[in-house]
Structure formats: structure tokens, C-alpha cells
Amino acid sequence: MNKDTNKGYIALLGWSLSAIEAAENFDRRYVVVAPDWAEEYCTKHDIPYVPWNFERLNDRSMEIAETLNEMGVDVAIPLFEETVEWAGAINSLLMDKPRLYGQSLLLRDKALMKRRAQLGGIRVGIFEEAHDKGDVIRFLKRVNQTLLKLDGDPNDPIHLKAFDKAGCLGHRVIRTPDEVDTIPDEEFPVLMESHLDGWEFAVEAWIHNGKIAFLNISEYVTLGYSVFVPASPELESYRPQITAQIEKLIKAFDIDFGLIHPEYFVTSDGEMYFGEVAYRPPGFKVFELLERVYGFNAYQASMLVFDPKTTPDEVKAFFPREVEDAKCYAGCFGVYPRRRVVSRLEIPEEVEDDPYFESHELTPPMEETVTKRTAFGTHWGLIYFKGDEAARMKELLKNMEELDFYV
């Protein structure tokens, strides 16, 4: 696509083919910042590229910011959790706004982020940092005492998450003190949270000039397994409250532009609890789902709102109307093998024959023995569905959990 030199010049932090493809097809000039293993591929395919290994921030970190500055880059967009603070550091130099770096650190640490949210008047569950197993056992006991459980009653679970990892990575559910022993020491420190019974959902909000440009609600059918967009009419009925929550979040974190991806619970009494927020594209291919539903490319949407040279009119013209303009419901399901030993991939007939079934990204098994899942683990691939009814989509996605894709 022809590049418009009057518009911003964008650096993509991290390696994502979908993002590169979107950038290729967008009118902004761009450059990919990725580890040096990407160099050969980029040279071969003529992809603009600057090598950088994203390890911990250190004394040399200014180098990449200066390189990009010299190239005339206007903004850096983080594509992965690990590049969020890099983007903050780089953008604080490119835009001469030192505050951006601090903001990115807040967004990278789950404990800090919860405190900040709390200070901003947002409801969060009970949480604490744990430095060892003793902390976990204490927290589990205290939470259940608070809930007025008696000895012998089944405990309410608590959740353990790494401070700075994306999504379900390192996410564990602990119910009894025995289970605490299964946590390897190297996972500490971790963030502990009380369990909230409720309806969990996520939001993708594109923010421009401190205002919401587009707000999508992604409905989880089962956390870690399935998600669909737009949310069902029942969840969408909370849209005004959700929008208000996001506005609070924008204020609390002082977010002027970019894409945020927070998670919430709605409890049975309609109260919203903040889970966490990420300053990067969501996992689980929600971007792909949005493209199927609305037809716009969500990576391009991010480039648009990050670019300081974008005008409000351009933003207005880019985004469709939420829910109203949705062509269908699109959902995906992450497949985990259910058997201990598998020999081949076989999509169940009932899935394949379902008119909602669109495509899958599953590959034949590499190994016959399935490693036991610790924590939430990673799925083996996604299956995509598309259809006209939210209820049917929800039921379908739920049913998937009972099926064997690897036999």
C-alpha cells in the first residue's frame, strides 16, 4: 500500500505476522522492532526492520529509542506484554512525555495496577503479594475466614498470577493448603486474589485523545477456553455501566491514547469488579474475531489511535458503530487434548457439520504423550465459529469442552 508521509511513522515492538500484514496494508510507514532471528525473514520479504532483543530494561535501553528517534519514528506500539514497558520508555523519549514510562510500569505489574485502580475508586477483589508458600497459605485461610466459612466447609479458591505475564500464563487456582506444595519456588513472587463468582468478560477499548473511540465487549464462555464477540444481548445490556468503568480506568491510569484490554467480573448483584488491564492486543485472537464481525482490522485500529498525527475525523471514519454494525457473532475455542495419549487430530463430525463452524488452526500432534497441564497451560490451537445467534454460539462453545479433537 502507498504510504502517506504526512501521517505517522510507527514502530511495532515484537514479532507478529498479523500485525506486519496489517501495517503493510495500511497507509502509515512502519518498522518492525524484533530480535535478530527475524532479520533473515524480513530481508527476504522486504519488511522494514530494526533488530533489538527485548530483555530487561538496562543501560543500553536508550539506544533503541534514539535509533527510532533518528529514523523519524513518531510512536512505538507494544504487541506483547513483554514489550509494554519498552514502548513506554521509547514513547516517553519520542514524544517527550516522561510520564509515559511510569504509566507503562503500572500497566506491567499486576499488584501495582490493582492499587492504582483502587485509588481511582474502582472496585477490586481482595489481593496481596506472596513471596513464598507461607504467604499463600495465610492468604487462603484469611480469605475463607472473611467469608465466614467454618472448618470443614469447602474453601473458596484463590487465584495466583505472575505479576508481569500475559493472560493465563502462570495462572493457578488454589483450593487447599496441599495444593500450595505444587507451586515451584521459582514462580514467586506472585499476586494472589480472592475468587469472584460472576460473569467474567474482557473489553478492548481504543482510546484517542483520552476518549473511547471504540469499545468492544468480549464475552468469555469459559475462561481460557472460549470467547466470542460481540457479547450477548444480556451482557451488552451492561454497556453503559461498562463504559463508565472504562472511563474511570482511563482517568485512573491517565491514558491518553492506545489500546487497553481490561478484564472484569460482573457479580450477580450487577456490581463490576476490575480484574486487570493490559496495554497490548489481547490473546486468543479477539482481533481476528473483530475483523470477521465488523470488517475492520484491529491492528490498524491500534496504529490509528497510537499515531499522534491522526485526526479525530480520521478516527471517526475508521470505526463502525458498536454492536449495531456487527455482521454476525464470531467465536473461538481453544482446544486442549483431553486424553493422556493421542495419535492423531480428528475434528469431530458434529463440529465439522455445524453450520457455525468456520475453520480451525489445529495441527497434528507432535508427540503422543500429552504433558500434564500445570496452571492454565496453553491450548493446542483454535477453532473458529461464525453465526447469527449469541445463545446458539454460547451453547456451541460450551459443548466443545466435552469433545475430543485429539484421539
Add this chain to the structure above:
Amino acid sequence: MTTHRHTQEISGSPAGDDKLQGLLVKLDEATTLLAEARAFTKPTKLPRVLDTARRVLMQEGGAAEVEARSQALEEAGIFTGSDWETPQYLLPSLTTHALKSADPNMVVIESLSELRLVAVAKGEYLHPLISAEQAHHYLTQVLALNLWLLFSTPSEAERETQGRLAQIPRNLFRHLADRIGYEHIIDKLIEEIWRILQQRPIQVDSVKQMITQIAICQADPSIDLGLSGQGADRLVSSLFGPTQACREDPGVEIYRERLSSMDSSALQSEATGFARAMHDTGLASAYHPVLLRHLLDHGDHLVAEALGLSSTGRDCLLCYRELVHALIRGAVHPATPQSVYGLALMLERGILYQPPVAPAMWRQLGLSLSEWSKARIELAYGNEVSPRARLLEGVLCMLGLPLGVGQGNNPTCQSARALSMWAYNDPDYLLQMVAWAARDDEIIMHFEGMPLSSMASLEGVAKELPVDLDPVSLLVVPHLDRIYAEMGRRCIGRDGDPHRWVNPEFHGWWSGRGFRINVDVATGQLHDLDAFLRHFYASYHPYYNGNQPLIHPQPAGIAVTDSAARFIGWHAITVLRVTLDPSDVMRIYFYNPNNDSGQDWGDGIKVSTAGNGERFGEASLPFEQFASRLYIFHYDPLERGELNKITLEELDRVIGYIHRSWGSDRIPPTELQADQGPAQA
């Protein structure tokens, strides 16, 4: 676009149809995404297309719908970067494996490729790389090799490995048969098999498979072939029961027992029967080796009879009796029946009379193969007989059928041509090459005085080791290919085409040092056509070269065109003979290392392989038609003919052919420029 639906099946009902229509929408969506994707993201869009295509192909009528979309699918890039991208090189024999695969993507992409070729064969899709005729040939062979898919339901084994996937090849083949024509399919196959056999290839495995398929269909009472298949008898019997005593295909053991109780007149009649079947078809039955080994104790007269030898061959047999006996013991086994044919033709050629050949054959008999060579042969041919016997069979076949060498599915036409040329012209040199390659894993050739080792240069023209070759090529080609590529590298930076220097050094001293090319290397434009053609006529055409028949086979390069006369690529061939054909037309007879010489090059140029005075394995064209596809040739500058005697009209006719085909977009802006001095590039 018409859709072909099978009315006998109820699943063509509205419900099934809705489902198909729904899937087609998804397929078109996926195809569009792939088509619009940048080259670097195509691989990520491909799985969705393949998977959706798989679901379409599972449906009744799905194959027809996919065929209708085959051009769009190919243009979107489904074959890009795979073997299917170049359909002209696809080998029908590989389809069986692909269609039986447990990998859905493999089955689907193979099916998509087949359906694309149906569209090409039907003239609905003008393909840049393959003509309608080639596509048709290919599909007939594919049908022949996989007849079981037309007439049988999935076996237990298929269900086990493929599951529901097994339905796809069947749907596909019903559609193919519908499109290519059901009723005469077997007859066309038989025609096709004879056409291939007339070229006497060394590798006959796929032909044998096709014949076996026909035999199975004929023997199955549940399959009604109608009146077709009559012409298959000679083919089937030559493999499974060429003589009285094995007519009903009793098995090798029983046949061996029967032989032990035969008197000499019965043996005589067996011998004659085998010999006739073998020379009729070029195929030897597994029973033939049993007889031949048995006859070693019953006198050379019967051995000669069983080999079907003429007086030349018989003389040779009697002169080299010990050697021939040793060769039969070493190479002729029921698992290597073609060795009989190779041996017979080698004796007929009389090459054993060349002093070094017989001793070299003795060396071959006792040659110890390197571990690598053994492993390569076992990988390609299994271990039914020892690798040494397998190689010996290959040597006999190559020496007996020098023009039967094929390059397989590999870009190694140069190496195949060299092997064929040596077998034809310099057999002891070939045997030397085989010994070096098979025993030492290294061949050293010299280029302008510098030794080049096949072990030192790692990269050849072919990127992977070939396996679809005859035993000799299997071991020798990888070495030759690397040396050839290295010779090319040594010419980098020189002005002009590297073949000028490489060909004589690579193929042999007899390749003329005079060299002509009619394409300017730098620009790709035609260059100095008039002088090029005059030299060619004066060196090769008996009317202009003092009626001198061609002495040595000469390497030459041709611009291959398809049936629409569009340029396809450069290709190496050997000019063998130039002489008047039975209808008094001056013809060039040549060898084409491509596995099937019968090709339509467009604009009325059809390469003939039989019926115009060709010997087995030769291709031929009238002189001027051949000249019109030639772009490189060698000649002896000291044996110049009459350049000026060639008439302008004759040359204009050739130039007309060139301008109408591969030269159409290579005509230089003004003739003046093209005539200025020698090649500049």
C-alpha cells in the same frame, strides 16, 4: 458453469446442497483472503483454504465446484512453493501415495492439483506451464495407476489410516472419470501404456502398476468393463503369464517345479514364449528369470532363445559365455526381471566387443558397494535382492537401453543426458563412473585441467537427493549434478553462455568445440539467427554438409514450448541422427532425458516417438521444425559445410516458426542491432 451431480445418490438433496453452498461461500472467502495476502503471510492463510476445500470435497458434487474454482485457487497461491507449483514435472506414480496419506492436507492438495489439471485438459484453464494434452496424458495415467479408487470401497487399512478422509479420493476419481470419459477409460489407458512402452524406458514400475490395475479390474467379477480392455491382453500376459506353463499365474515356486519336469522341446517353447512377450512389450515377467536361471544348465542355445537374440546377440553370447552366465547369476532374479531385457539388448548392441567393456563388466560383478550406496539403493528399492544385484540390473538396462534413461522428477536433465550419452557412445567410461560412485562415493572430473571432486562441491542443481531414478542414475546423478553445477560456477564472469565450455568438458571430447547460441545471454533477445541457423544446417544437414551422417551424439539445447507454442523453459537433449525418414523427409532423431518424449510443442510441431523411423527411445522432428526450437548446439569448426547453399526461404520458414513461438517476445527492436558484431554479453 455446469455442476456434475450424481443423481443416483440422494445426498444431492436440497439439505446436502445447502450445506455445499454454505461451504462454498466459506471456501471463496478463504481463497480471497489467501489471494489478497502478502507473499510473506500466505503460509498462514493456506491451512484455512485447504481445510475448507477438504470439507467441500467430502460433499457430493464438491469436486465439480472445486474444479470450477481451480484457476482462482491456483492464482491465489495454494501451490506456491510446493512441487505442485510446476505441474509439468509431476509424476503420476506419486499420486497413489499422496492420496492414501493420513495427512488431510496432502490428500487435499493432491486432489486440488488433479482438479486443476482437469480444467486444463478440458481447455477451460489455459495454464502457463502445462498444455491441455500434457494434462490429459497425466490424468489418464493417474486414473490408470489408481483404478482401485474408481471401483472399490475403502479398505480396512484405509479406514484405519484415513478415516472419513478416504472418501475424498473416491469422490475425486468418480469426478475425474466423469470428466475424462468413463466408458473408454480403460482403452485410453491401454493406448497410453503402449505409447510409453514404445519409448522403452528403463523404469517401468509405474507402467507395471497400471497394467496390474487393469488386470485386477478384469479379474474382479463385480466390475463391468463392458467391451473395453480388449487390448490389454498382451500387456497383462507379458507380466503375469506369458507362456503356456505360467498362463494362470501360478507363482514362482510352482513354476520352478514345473520346469524341472520339462523336456527340451517344452523348454524351447517356454523360451520362445518369454522372448516374444518381452520383445513385444519391453517388459519381462517375474517368471522369465526363473526360466533363464534354469536354462543355464541346459545349453546356450536355449539361453539365446530365451533372450530372443538375433545372430549378432547370439555371437556375442557365445564369445562371452562365462561373463554372460555370471551376469545372469548375479543380476537376474524374479525381483529384477528387467535385467533380462537389458542383458538381451546389451548383447544385441555388440558392445562387449569393445576391449575394455567385458573386463569392466567383471569389475562390476565383483564390485563392493559403499555403505552409503547400499543404503540409497535399499531406500529406493527395498531389500528383496542385494543392492549389488539391483545395481547390476540397472547397469544392464542402461547399457541395453541407453535412450531409456529418464531424469525422474528432478531438474537434472544434464546428468541424465550424460549418462545416456556414455551408455550409448562410451560404455566403459560409464562403467568407470558407476564404479567410482558406487564404491568410492566420489567422482572426479576435470575442468580445463583442474580436478573437480563431487565431494568437494556441495551444491548441485537439484536441492534434494532424488529417489525416483533407475539404480545407476540413483547413485551417479548426485555426483554428476554437483560436478556440473561446479563447472557452471567456474564459468561465472565469463562472457556468453557457460554451456560453451561446460558441455565438452562434462560430456566428452566428442562434443564439438564450436558453439552457437541464438539468444543474447544478457538481454534474452534473439541474436544473429541467420548465422546460427546457417551453421546448424551446414554442420548437421546432409544436403549441406557433404552428406556426412552425424558421427557422435551431440549435446544441444532446446527451447521447450507447450501445445500453444508458449515458451516453457530451456532443456538439454542429445542429437543422435539426421537422416531421411520413411516418407523421405529429412528428420532429426534425438534423445530427450525427460521421461516422456512424446510432446506437442505447438504451431503444428508434434514430437514423434514412433512411426517415423525412430528407434526405441528416440524422439524425432522434421529438420526445420527441430531447428526452430534449437537454441544451443555444438559443432566441429574444422568440418564446415556449405553455409551459403542454404536458401533464404528455408531459413525464413524456420525463423517463422521461432517468431510464432518462443521467440515472439524476444525479437530485438531492430535487426541492425542484432547484427552488430559478436555476442557482447
